[in-house]
Amino acid sequence: MKDQEFEEIVRQYEKLVFTVCYQLVRDYHEAQNLAQETFISAYRHIDDYSGESYKPWLIRIASNKAKDYLKSAYFRRVDVTDELESKVTGAAASAEEQALSADGAQRIRERILSLEEPYHKVAVLFFLQGATPEEISIKLDRPRKTVQTQLYRARQKLQQFIKEEMQGEGNV
Amino acid sequence: MKGMFDANGHLSDQGLMLLISGEPDEMTRYEMAEHLDYCDRCVDRYSLLLTDGVLLAPPGEMAEEAMAGIRRRNFMVLTGRIVKVCAAACLTVVIWSGQLFGGHGFLTPPEHPDPLEERPSFSRIVSGVSERLGDWINGFSIYGRGEEHESE
Numbered sequence: 001m002k003d004q005e006f007e008e009i010v011r012q013y014e015k016l017v018f019t020v021c022y023q024l025v026r027d028y029h030e031a032q033n034l035a036q037e038t039f040i041s042a043y044r045h046i047d048d049y050s051g052e053s054y055k056p057w058l059i060r061i062a063s064n065k066a067k068d069y070l071k072s073a074y075f076r077r078v079d080v081t082d083e084l085e086s087k088v089t090g091a092a093a094s095a096e097e098q099a100l101s102a103d104g105a106q107r108i109r110e111r112i113l114s115l116e117e118p119y120h121k122v123a124v125l126f127f128l129q130g131a132t133p134e135e136i137s138i139k140l141d142r143p144r145k146t147v148q149t150q151l152y153r154a155r156q157k158l159q160q161f162i163k164e165e166m167q168g169e170g171n172v
Numbered sequence: 173m174k175g176m177f178d179a180n181g182h183l184s185d186q187g188l189m190l191l192i193s194g195e196p197d198e199m200t201r202y203e204m205a206e207h208l209d210y211c212d213r214c215v216d217r218y219s220l221l222l223t224d225g226v227l228l229a230p231p232g233e234m235a236e237e238a239m240a241g242i243r244r245r246n247f248m249v250l251t252g253r254i255v256k257v258c259a260a261a262c263l264t265v266v267i268w269s270g271q272l273f274g275g276h277g278f279l280t281p282p283e284h285p286d287p288l289e290e291r292p293s294f295s296r297i298v299s300g301v302s303e304r305l306g307d308w309i310n311g312f313s314i315y316g317r318g319e320e321h322e323s324e
Binding site (some may be wrong): 003006007010011014015016018019020022023024025026028031032035036039040043055056059060063064066067070071073116117118120121140142143146149150 | 174177178179180181191192194198201202203204205206207208209210212215216218219222226227228229230231232234235237238239241242243245
């Protein structure tokens with residue numbers, strides 16, 4: 001495809017791509033950068049694309065760019081938070097084990113069952129049924145990497161729950 | 173944020189509407205972007221909701237900036253290829269001239285002369301043989317030089 005033809009596509013879909021990026025990241029400047037990155041990625045792969053309409057394809061690329069941006073922002077914040085928490089509470093990682101040893105397994109099980117999507121199914125399959133991320137990926141038709149990050153976050157939610165439980169018990 | 177996903181793990185109608193109106197928090201938006209990244213069905217549903225009425229105009233000249241970014245990238249790719257070709261060419265010359273491994277290359281003469289070169293070349297041997305052969309034949313000739321002189 002010639003550059004001129006691609007420029008026409010950019011002009012046609014610039015509002016769409018910018019809107020998707022903005023709705024996902026809620027930052028005008030970042031949305032502009034991500035929209036540009038979306039078009040650069042699209043330019044690289046446009047000859048491989050065989051679909052009928054560019055609209056869903058561009059939305060998907062824009063979502064991917066927004067996801068990567070939000071993921072890096074999220075992990076930056078979580079890392080800092082974890083560092084602060086570990087300084088305050090000491091060995092935070094052992095909270096789960098302590099809860100289990102304190103006969104909290106049933107409550108954790110209930111908590112897993114009460115998790116909402118997109119964590120509910122992956123958590124049930126992984127923590128309660130012992131499925132591997134590969135098996136979950138196939139069963140739920142989700143990318144393996146997505147399953148792994150969802151499991152990571154489900155685990156964080158459970159750890160948070162356990163900490164709150166322990167703090168509640170400590171106060172009583 | 174609750175109600176963004178349905179029981180099957182897909183984005184709910186309510187979730188998509190809230191995404192457009194800008195209510196989900198950052199974590200929920202990340203989860204939604206992650207889902208849209210792989211789910212064709214939800215991308216199609218989201219796509220139908222993105223009508224002209226909800227589309228936002230990007231600040232600045234998006235098309236010009238995007239094309240400038242593409243041209244920059246193309247330039248970088250081209251420059252990278254040229255550098256690789258040059259590096260490969262230089263490496264080939266270095267290996268060819270034998271500098272890299274310290275041995276005798278094809279272009280540099282060896283420090284010690286090859287003993288084989290002291291032998292006479294094939295052409296020299298052939299010409300030497302033909303001279304002797306000529307003399308020998310002349311020796312048997314009826315019209316040898318001596319006889320010719322005698323006849324004169």
